Amino acid sequence: MSQLSVLYDAPGPRAVRRARIGTILAILVFVGFLAVAAKRLNDRGQFASELWSPWANPSDENFSAVWELVGKGLAATLTAATLAIVLSLVLGVLLGVGRLMLGPILRVPVVLWIELFRALPVVVTIVLVWRAFKELKIDLGPLPGDPGLWYLVIGLTLYNSVIIAEILRAGVNSLPSGQGEAALAVGLTNGQTMRAILLPQAFRVMLPALISQLVVALKDTSLAAVVSLGYLELLRRGNLISQNLDNPIQSLLIIATIFILINYALSKLAEYVERRMSRSSGDPAAAAQLEGAGA
Amino acid sequence: MSPVLDNLDLYWQGFLTSLGIIGWALVGSLLLGTLIAAFRVSPVASLRAFGSAWVTVVRNCPLTIVLFFMAFGLPEVGINVSFYTFGVIGLIIYTSAFVCEAIRSGINSVSAGQAEAARAIGLPFTKTLTQVVLPQALRATVPPLGSVQIAMFKNSAVVGAFGVGGDLWSVGRNLTSAQGYAFIPVLTGVAIGYLIITLTAGALLAVLERKVAIAR
Amino acid sequence: MRLTKFTAAFAGLVLAGSLAACGDDSSDSEPEVVTDAEFDSGTTMAKLKEAGSMTVGTKFDQPGFGLLGLEDVPEGFDVEVAKIIAGAMGIAPEDIEWKQASSDIREQVIEDGDVDMVVATYTINEERAERITFAGPYYEAGQQLMVNSDNDSIEGPEDIKDNPDMKVCSVTGSTPSEQIKEYLASDDQLVLFDIYDKCKDALGNGQVDIVTTDNVILLGYVDESDGDFKLVGEQFTEEPYGIGIAKGDVEFCEFINKTLADNEDAYVAAWEATAGEVEGTETPELPEAAPCA
Numbered sequence: 001m002s003q004l005s006v007l008y009d010a011p012g013p014r015a016v017r018r019a020r021i022g023t024i025l026a027i028l029v030f031v032g033f034l035a036v037a038a039k040r041l042n043d044r045g046q047f048a049s050e051l052w053s054p055w056a057n058p059s060d061e062n063f064s065a066v067w068e069l070v071g072k073g074l075a076a077t078l079t080a081a082t083l084a085i086v087l088s089l090v091l092g093v094l095l096g097v098g099r100l101m102l103g104p105i106l107r108v109p110v111v112l113w114i115e116l117f118r119a120l121p122v123v124v125t126i127v128l129v130w131r132a133f134k135e136l137k138i139d140l141g142p143l144p145g146d147p148g149l150w151y152l153v154i155g156l157t158l159y160n161s162v163i164i165a166e167i168l169r170a171g172v173n174s175l176p177s178g179q180g181e182a183a184l185a186v187g188l189t190n191g192q193t194m195r196a197i198l199l200p201q202a203f204r205v206m207l208p209a210l211i212s213q214l215v216v217a218l219k220d221t222s223l224a225a226v227v228s229l230g231y232l233e234l235l236r237r238g239n240l241i242s243q244n245l246d247n248p249i250q251s252l253l254i255i256a257t258i259f260i261l262i263n264y265a266l267s268k269l270a271e272y273v274e275r276r277m278s279r280s281s282g283d284p285a286a287a288a289q290l291e292g293a294g295a
Numbered sequence: 296m297s298p299v300l301d302n303l304d305l306y307w308q309g310f311l312t313s314l315g316i317i318g319w320a321l322v323g324s325l326l327l328g329t330l331i332a333a334f335r336v337s338p339v340a341s342l343r344a345f346g347s348a349w350v351t352v353v354r355n356c357p358l359t360i361v362l363f364f365m366a367f368g369l370p371e372v373g374i375n376v377s378f379y380t381f382g383v384i385g386l387i388i389y390t391s392a393f394v395c396e397a398i399r400s401g402i403n404s405v406s407a408g409q410a411e412a413a414r415a416i417g418l419p420f421t422k423t424l425t426q427v428v429l430p431q432a433l434r435a436t437v438p439p440l441g442s443v444q445i446a447m448f449k450n451s452a453v454v455g456a457f458g459v460g461g462d463l464w465s466v467g468r469n470l471t472s473a474q475g476y477a478f479i480p481v482l483t484g485v486a487i488g489y490l491i492i493t494l495t496a497g498a499l500l501a502v503l504e505r506k507v508a509i510a511r
Numbered sequence: 512m513r514l515t516k517f518t519a520a521f522a523g524l525v526l527a528g529s530l531a532a533c534g535d536d537s538s539d540s541e542p543e544v545v546t547d548a549e550f551d552s553g554t555t556m557a558k559l560k561e562a563g564s565m566t567v568g569t570k571f572d573q574p575g576f577g578l579l580g581l582e583d584v585p586e587g588f589d590v591e592v593a594k595i596i597a598g599a600m601g602i603a604p605e606d607i608e609w610k611q612a613s614s615d616i617r618e619q620v621i622e623d624g625d626v627d628m629v630v631a632t633y634t635i636n637e638e639r640a641e642r643i644t645f646a647g648p649y650y651e652a653g654q655q656l657m658v659n660s661d662n663d664s665i666e667g668p669e670d671i672k673d674n675p676d677m678k679v680c681s682v683t684g685s686t687p688s689e690q691i692k693e694y695l696a697s698d699d700q701l702v703l704f705d706i707y708d709k710c711k712d713a714l715g716n717g718q719v720d721i722v723t724t725d726n727v728i729l730l731g732y733v734d735e736s737d738g739d740f741k742l743v744g745e746q747f748t749e750e751p752y753g754i755g756i757a758k759g760d761v762e763f764c765e766f767i768n769k770t771l772a773d774n775e776d777a778y779v780a781a782w783e784a785t786a787g788e789v790e791g792t793e794t795p796e797l798p799e800a801a802p803c804a
Contacts, residue, residue: 011338022339030345040372044716065581072583119493121452123464124486131478134623147625219357226359226456228705230611235359240579243572243708246735248367256360263355367709370716378702378718458680458702458713465703472615472684475638 041249051247055254066241073237074258080149080233081218084156088217089210091157092164093199099169101194114162123223126155130229148231152224156217163216167209171202208274215263215270222259234258298476299484302466309466310488316383316451316462317492321444323387328394335399338420346395353392358450361389366457378458386447386454393443401436402428434507441500448492463488542591542598542777550600555756555763559627560600567593568612568626568755572706575731575786576632585609589630591781592649592771596628596754599770613705615684618642621755628767629755632725634686635801644760645753646767648798649778652725653746654687657732659714660741665721667744668694677720678702680710687724690748707732715739725750727786734789751798764803771797 011019041047054062098110117125130151133140140147175198183193225235232240235255242251299306334346353361365385366378376384405428413427455464467485470476550557559565569577569589576587594604612620612631620626621643632652635645658665664674668691671679675696681688683703695701702719704710710722711732722729726746733740756763771778775797782794 015338019338019340023341026339026341026345030341037372044371046371062581069581069583115494115497116490119449119490119497120486121449121464121489123452123456124482124489127478128482128486131482134619135479215355219355222357222359223453226453226705228611228613228616230613232611235357239708240571241581243574243578244581248363248712249371252360252363252368256356256364259357259360260352260355264351267355366718367712367716370713370718375717456705458704458709458718460701460703461698468615468683469703473689475618475642478619 046249051245051250054245054247055250062245066245069237069241070234070254070258073232073234073255076149076232076237077218077221077234079145080152080156080221080224080231081214083149083153084160084217084221085210085214087153087157088160088164088213091161093168094165095161096165096168096172097194097199099165100172101190114165117158117162118166120159122155122159122220123227125158126152126223126229127227129155129158130227146231148224148229151229152221152231152233156220159220160213160217163213164210167206167213168202171206171209172198174205175201204277207277208270211266211270211273215266218263218266219259298470298480302470305466305470306463306484306488309461309463309485310491312459312462313451313464313488314492316379316386316454316459317448319383320386320390320447320451323383324390324394324444324447325440327387327391329398331391331395332398332402335395336402336424350392350395353389354396356389358385358389358453359456361385362454362457378460382454382457382459385457386451389450390443390447393446394440397439397443398432398436400439401432401434404435405431437507438500438504441496441503445493445496445500448496449489452489542594542604542781543774544598544601544603546601548599548601550766551762554766555627555760556600556766559597559602563602564606564608565597565600565602565627566608566610566625567597568610568617568620568629568631569593570613570631571609571611572613572708573632573728574735575727575789577630579611586785588650588782588785588787589632591785592754592778593628593630595774595777595781596630596767596770599766599774614682615705617755621757624757627756628763631755632728633753633755634725634750635753636686639755640804643755643758644764644803645755645801646764646803647753647771647800648751649754649771650727650752650795651798652727652750652752654690654723654748654750655726655729655746656743657714657722657729657740658720658743659717660739662720662743665743668723668747671700671721672696674720675700678718679721679723680704680713680719681723682707682710685724686748686750691723711740727789727792730789730791731786734791751801753801761803768800768803772800 045051049057053060054066057063095110095114099107099114102110120128133151133154140150143150172194179197179201180193183197184190188196221233222235224231224233225239238251238255239248242248245251331346331349334342335350337343337346362382362385365381365388369376369381369384409427409431410423413423418427451462452464455462455468459465463485467481470481471478548556548560550560569585569587571577571579571585573587573589577585577589578587580586590609593607597604597607610620610626612626612629614631617629617631617633618639621629628646629643633639633645634652635648639645656665656668664670665677671677671691671694677700679691679695679700680702681691681704683705688701688703691701692698702710702713704713707722707724707728710719710724713719714722715736722732726742729740729742733742754767756767778797779794786792787794
């Protein structure tokens with residue numbers, strides 16, 4: 001923000017007056033829109049207390065059941081997102097280091113893999129994973145939890161790991177080239193240089209981007225609600241609750257708020273970490289640039 | 296692969312429908328995103344607040360939920376258009392937040408000295424922005440804006456689950472569930488369709504990036 | 512208020528469900544759990560009885576038939592039918608694991624072996640019978656149309672062609688979505704969702720004009736709409752609901768048919784406690800089972 005104020009002079013009395021008029025006008029327009037929307041919602045009975053009370057009124061007979069179900073859904077969503085990010089980190093580092101260190105020929109399959117899963121819609125990847133595991137008769141039974149969870153997690157991992165691999169590559173490339181050259185000059189091997197010199201620094205630069213990727217994964221878990229995986233994450237739970245109570249708008253609003261609050265907290269954390277990191281070496285912006293728009 | 300070859304015309308139609316969705320959303324999200332970005336740097340406080348609230352809410356909300364609100368919420372406030380239009384609007388709204396952030400990061404990348412110099416020679420806000428800052432910002436904006444849009448191309452698959460019908464994803468679902476074709480070949484066809492779109496876009500973006508690249 | 516009646520019906524459902532779940536001895540709809548049944552070794556029944564548990568695929572979003580309630584257990588007619596069959600193998604309702612089997616993946620979950628059987632408003636047809644085996648039918652439904660109460664231009668499926676601007680809503684992979692096609696002026700008239708509930712919401716807010724599926728499903732929506740929706744025209748198809756099991760498991764199929772025939776009282780009680788609560792429904796008689804193949 002401090003930089004943006006460079007764009008215009010400190011406002012004089014007239015500019016202040018104009019800005020104030022602009023502010024009032026904008027607020028009026030906005031409030032007008034809200035009022036029209038609220039009136040129409042009211043006409044359609046969307047503010048009826050029966051629709052809200054299971055969510056808002058603790059003495060409602062369904063209040064505790066509904067929030068218990070939301071709790072289960074939230075746990076399912078967080079489980080899937082956390083597993084996906086942890087697995088993505090492991091696979092992503094392998095892929096990223098592979099792309100950086102393998103020879104020109106050995107690198108080809110890694111690059112193809114990365115480009116393939118970066119280019120596929122996550123929702124297609126998830127369904128492909130589900131069917132591929134079934135047709136290849138790979139039984140996920142021994143893994144804890146519902147198989148639907150694992151199809152979702154593996155699908156999300158395939159996507160997020162290649163993004164992390166690219167973040168890692170950008171992180172390493174953002175380091176001053178003198179770092180690697182100095183390490184090689186004192187006699188470290190390529191592998192030692194990567195492990196002891198480049199990766200530790202790259203990780204620090206990458207950390208904010210990694211946290212942002214957690215937001216992407218968290219949002220993408222809700223794709224389970226539009227493919228018939230049968231994994232009851234937060235959004236699917238919300239849909240099922242609203243079918244019992246016949247209040248889709250209200251239920252969606254609650255579910256959306258939960259998602260937004262969690263993701264907002266995570267992105268604030270990412271910003272905080274980024275600010276701390278930017279005091280040290282490296283260029284966090286380069287790594288953060290890769291952070292795409294997940295579903 | 297016969298399910299794909301047998302239904303090549305369906306796939307082609309689906310491909311075109313998906314391209315249509317993508318085209319509208321591309322134009323719409325760039326316009327809306329730029330507008331929101333302008334709000335965020337504007338001198339009017341309420342617009343700035345609106346802009347940052349928009350980005351915070353939309354960016355942190357899953358696309359699936361945004362689409363739910365389009366398809367089932369907008370009709371409740373009396374907006375009745377086709378599910379295709381709802382899908383496109385949802386995609387535009389969702390993507391606009393990322394477009395806004397990409398543009399803002401581009402503006403941030405222009406060093407403060409440029410704006411200071413522009414003001415020092417007497418340019419007002421609008422000229423500082425349009426003739427000095429934005430042209431430079433645009434170059435730095437191309438790579439992030441490109442990846443935001445490619446992400447949107449992929450996200451367009453989700454729109455198919457909201458009553459749109461006829462897009463690549465819906466074609467795949469219809470072939471597997473209603474007509475009983477095996478999933479893997481059908482989905483491979485769907486995947487190839489999206490790969491054509493995203494890989495082509497990626498290649499175009501790379502060319503564009505090289506053209507606007509600036510040495511810093 | 513459109514909700515009060517629904518809430519009452521829902522409370523009734525919950526009550527019926529919880530009575531059954533608690534094993535209250537006053538309830539005659541409690542499915543009987545036969546502990547001393549004998550089965551030839553190697554049959555599905557013997558395996559399930561041995562395991563003492565089974566996995567059943569049902570819908571989680573079909574009011575009256577299979578709806579995941581707020582107690583996190585599915586409720587409805589299909590669910591009760593499954594409990595009767597499980598009971599005959601000595602499996603108590605609480606030992607059934609319920610899996611979501613939405614219209615588009617029912618054959619798939621049976622073929623994959625994810626479930627032991629599917630009871631999910633599952634119309635018997637030849638196409639599906641190529642991939643799985645159907646026991647039953649246990650219920651005869653028929654496809655019908657539901658419109659907003661103020662819609663006078665649609666009186667039956669034949670009127671759809673004359674109103675090409677009207678949108679018809681159904682569910683991906685369902686038989687109604689296929690069978691309605693011959694009545695449409697063009698494919699653009701058809702809007703498909705993954706569940707009927709979205710169709711109902713879309714009809715309520717004017718996004719679509721007609722919802723088509725089996726009469727019993729629609730009746731549930733008409734009932735809870737409190738006069739906003741109505742059914743029009745006659746049933747124009749026959750939809751025998753079957754129970755999907757692994758392809759070629761004739762013994763299991765015959766066992767299911769025999770179990771249902773032996774438990775007609777429980778069958779009727781199951782109906783009355785669930786889908787039968789909706790006004791305008793008639794208590795069905797168990798249809799004669801088709802030969803197993």
